[in-house]
Amino acid sequence: MxxxxxxxKIDLAELDNAVNQAKKELSTRYDFQGAQADIVLAPDQTSLTVKANSEDRVQAAKEVLLARLAKRGISLHALEYGTVEKTGLHNVKQPIKLQQxxxxxxxxxxxxxxxxxxxxxxxxxxxxxxxxxxxxxxxxxxxxxxxxxxxxxxxxxxxxxxxxx
Known part of the structure; x- marks a missing residue:
């Protein structure tokens, strides 16, 4: 029968490449000069965290990440966005869970x-x-x-x- x-499933190698490309773009973009924007992939590769010093920068960094993920062939339906949380020293982070x-x-x-x-x-x-x-x-x-x-x-x-x- x-x-x-x-x-x-998400191709974890492509996910890693997309995160590294997004990090590189954030480090070289003019509008992120002086901002501590970062994208962190969890060691078990089940979640991402986008960190920055304002909510606007978190949104901009997330858009850069989404563009890289889409370009690498990773479906954006596989992402679940958490709420934007304030951390210490005026920093903000947003967790993103990866669906496997x-x-x-x-x-x-x-x-x-x-x-x-x-x-x-x-x-x-x-x-x-x-x-x-x-x-x-x-x-x-x-x-x-x-x-x-x-x-x-x-x-x-x-x-x-x-x-x-």
Whole structure:
């Protein structure tokens, strides 16, 4: 029976490259001269922190980071933004969580979407991914098209892997 997996993963090497490029741009840009703007990638690579000495600079640094991520092919749907927090000495930071894997709630939404579409496929949640099986390849391709249409509404970065006939 044909099947495929729906996963949500970030290429960590590309993420590291994008963060390094953004840091380099922040260090050379004129409007950031004298500002302590920095982007920190957590050691376990599950989150980022954008730090600066004002909220405006945090927003500008975040825009530089987002541009670099998009240029490197990392979907911006895979980012969850935290609230802007004040730290000591008039500094401000904003945490950004990186989504690795599909959360169970989103998997349930995808399964509900499949059931509402009346396609003859079955879906099963397997830890942080979703496996979709069907009788023929055409149904699975319709499922992929459906998920791609709904990707923006669900705010979920999805890749389709492990397609088997």
């Amino acid at each position: 044909p099947s495929f997996d729906v996963v949500s 894997g599909i959360p169970v709630e989103k998997s349930k939404e995808l399964i509900k979407l499949l059931k509402d579409s009346k396609l003859k496929v079955q879906a099963s949640i397997q830890s942080d991914q979703l496996r979709v099986t069907g009788k023929n390849r055409d149904d699975l391709q319709e499922v992929i098209a459906l998920f791609r249409r709904e990707q923006d509404r669900l705010k979920l970065d999805m890749q389709f892997t492990n397609f088997r006939d």
